[in-house]
Amino acid sequence: MSALGGAKPAGGATGIAPVPAVISLVIFVIIFALMYMVGTPLAMTALIGIVIGGLLIGFGVHFVPVGGAPAAMGQAPGIATGVAMLAAGGGLAGLFGGAWAASQGTLVAVVTGAIGGGLMLAITCFFVNFVYIYGMGIPAASGKVKKDPITGDSQVEYKSQGTEGHGLPFVSFTGGVIGGLLGGAGGTLIYLMLLDVYQASLPGIMKATAVQIQPIAVSLAGMFAIGIFLVIAVLAAYNITGTIEGPHDPKFKRFPRALIACAVASALCGVMAILLVMV
Amino acid sequence: MSVKIEVIEGGMPHQKILIAGLVLAVIGLYLSYLNVIVGTQMFAFFGGLAAIAALIWGSHTIKILASYGIGTGVPSAGMIAFGSGVIAFLFATKYGLYAPIVAIILAAVIGAILGYLANEVLAMHIPVMIKSLTEMAVVGALTLMGFSAMISGSFTFSALTTGSMKVLGMSLPSYQASYIGGALIATVFMLGAIAIQHGFNACLGPGWKQDRMLMLVAECGFLSMMVAAVMSAALISPAAAILSFLIGLVGWYYTYMKYIELSKRDAAAWLDLKPIPEVEGH
Numbered sequence: 001m002s003a004l005g006g007a008k009p010a011g012g013a014t015g016i017a018p019v020p021a022v023i024s025l026v027i028f029v030i031i032f033a034l035m036y037m038v039g040t041p042l043a044m045t046a047l048i049g050i051v052i053g054g055l056l057i058g059f060g061v062h063f064v065p066v067g068g069a070p071a072a073m074g075q076a077p078g079i080a081t082g083v084a085m086l087a088a089g090g091g092l093a094g095l096f097g098g099a100w101a102a103s104q105g106t107l108v109a110v111v112t113g114a115i116g117g118g119l120m121l122a123i124t125c126f127f128v129n130f131v132y133i134y135g136m137g138i139p140a141a142s143g144k145v146k147k148d149p150i151t152g153d154s155q156v157e158y159k160s161q162g163t164e165g166h167g168l169p170f171v172s173f174t175g176g177v178i179g180g181l182l183g184g185a186g187g188t189l190i191y192l193m194l195l196d197v198y199q200a201s202l203p204g205i206m207k208a209t210a211v212q213i214q215p216i217a218v219s220l221a222g223m224f225a226i227g228i229f230l231v232i233a234v235l236a237a238y239n240i241t242g243t244i245e246g247p248h249d250p251k252f253k254r255f256p257r258a259l260i261a262c263a264v265a266s267a268l269c270g271v272m273a274i275l276l277v278m279v
Numbered sequence: 280m281s282v283k284i285e286v287i288e289g290g291m292p293h294q295k296i297l298i299a300g301l302v303l304a305v306i307g308l309y310l311s312y313l314n315v316i317v318g319t320q321m322f323a324f325f326g327g328l329a330a331i332a333a334l335i336w337g338s339h340t341i342k343i344l345a346s347y348g349i350g351t352g353v354p355s356a357g358m359i360a361f362g363s364g365v366i367a368f369l370f371a372t373k374y375g376l377y378a379p380i381v382a383i384i385l386a387a388v389i390g391a392i393l394g395y396l397a398n399e400v401l402a403m404h405i406p407v408m409i410k411s412l413t414e415m416a417v418v419g420a421l422t423l424m425g426f427s428a429m430i431s432g433s434f435t436f437s438a439l440t441t442g443s444m445k446v447l448g449m450s451l452p453s454y455q456a457s458y459i460g461g462a463l464i465a466t467v468f469m470l471g472a473i474a475i476q477h478g479f480n481a482c483l484g485p486g487w488k489q490d491r492m493l494m495l496v497a498e499c500g501f502l503s504m505m506v507a508a509v510m511s512a513a514l515i516s517p518a519a520a521i522l523s524f525l526i527g528l529v530g531w532y533y534t535y536m537k538y539i540e541l542s543k544r545d546a547a548a549w550l551d552l553k554p555i556p557e558v559e560g561h
Contacts, residue, residue: 019399215457216454235401276369
């Protein structure tokens with residue numbers, strides 16, 4: 001495909017190229033080996049949690065219906081902004097929600113984060129459709145499928161000629177909410193894992209009580225979680241390359257290779273965040 | 280996907296901007312370290328100038344990368360720059376005086392691995408992807424370090440996490456009244472991430488001119504510097520904060536007027552419309 005004579009995609013447009021996948025796996029193993037050698041069991045658990053969180057975010061981003069600039073003109077389905085912005089909006093809303101519940105245990109906090117992210121995207125999707133239908137006067141119709149996979153409603157009759165569809169059909173709306181749930185849960189999980197590590201080790205390093213270092217632990221964990229979240233969201237966005245309608249879009253099938261990239265990226269960023277207080 | 284859709288015409292070569300940005304940022308950071316050597320806080324503003332140098336370099340890198348059509352919008356480039364930069368920056372603060380050098384090396388490693396993942400695993404196949412993401416991670420780390428040095432007076436971990444609070448006339452150490460403990464870093468993160476991407480996002484298109492874009496980035500940088508100076512009043516002496524603010528204000532005014540001039544130069548035509556038209560009679 002490259003006009004500049006670069007390497008051709010080895011595994012096709014949606015497949016996984018074998019050599020980069022193996023190299024990624026090697027980097028992934030090296031990071032875990034490094035953690036095993038210098039870190040404590042708590043740190044190891046935290047790193048595994050961060051990778052799971054990263055995978056949740058990377059997978060979740062693929063569900064969110066991203067329309068980009070064409071959607072702003074009603075010429076493509078989805079929410080009219082970029083992937084990184086939407087993921088940041090939904091995921092960070094979830095992360096902040098989950099952080100409030102951090103003291104009530106991992107499960108409660110992660111579920112709270114998921115609900116925060118899902119709610120944020122549900123509200124966004126609702127108002128996107130509100131503006132499209134009542135403001136711009138266009139119905140919701142998918143351009144990628146003939147029938148909505150969930151409701152079975154026919155789409156073709158409602159699609160305007162010359163467009164790729166418009167608005168948010170039910171399946172896209174559902175995809176958005178699922179994406180928000182996964183993103184919020186993943187972001188919160190990363191935050192909680194880092195918070196545990198910092199709360200355990202910062203008092204010793206800074207020679208202060210656990211209560212005194214609480215602001216530092218919360219702020220550091222939050223900042224690293226936001227950093228890791230954005231890195232993974234943008235990598236997943238690169239995988240989608242622009243716009244996606246939701247889980248029924250053919251581009252959704254690209255997610256396996258995003259999972260490889262997100263696992264390595266979250267392990268890499270996570271190990272830095274943990275080693276800050278380890279070596 | 281990897282067809283270059285926009286060509287760079289005229290202006291300074293990227294290599295020159297890269298070297299200038301990197302050198303100026305490192306010099307600026309070390310000049311802000313004079314604070315520790317001399318025992319004052321008046322040199323904090325050098326951190327802000329270092330951040331602006333890094334931002335100008337970073338925006339040109341975004342221009343190079345985005346000219347291949349990454350499809351995810353220009354803001355995403357700013358987000359990944361600062362997302363990877365903040366991780367390298369926070370880790371590097373442990374190394375005291377060597378923090379800027381460690382941050383550059385670490386950010387370059389993180390950026391290169393992320394670039395490899397994007398280019399090969401995610402099959403973007405953009406020739407400048409690895410180089411651009413490496414540069415952007417370094418820019419993110421240096422910008423954050425610059426603004427951190429400006430707000431808290433230093434870029435070491437202990438200085439960023441420990442502040443002081445006055446209780447009944449006594450000065451007590453406090454972790455909450457610090458740069459990281461007070462989460463000022465989150466504001467700086469967004470100030471930088473917006474400043475780095477806005478220049479290209481606003482100036483892109485067939486009428487793109489290098490000097491106009493870089494002037495806009497400098498303007499955004501000085502605007503961020505003014506906000507950072509206001510925040511720095513909470514942590515460093517008022518005189519140092521006012522000095523930073525004044526330098527930011529003067530720089531902003533100069534770059535803003537210059538940017539308007541350049542915009543008029545590049546415009547096909549313009550009409551000097553008064554903001555509020557005067558209504559005759561009633």
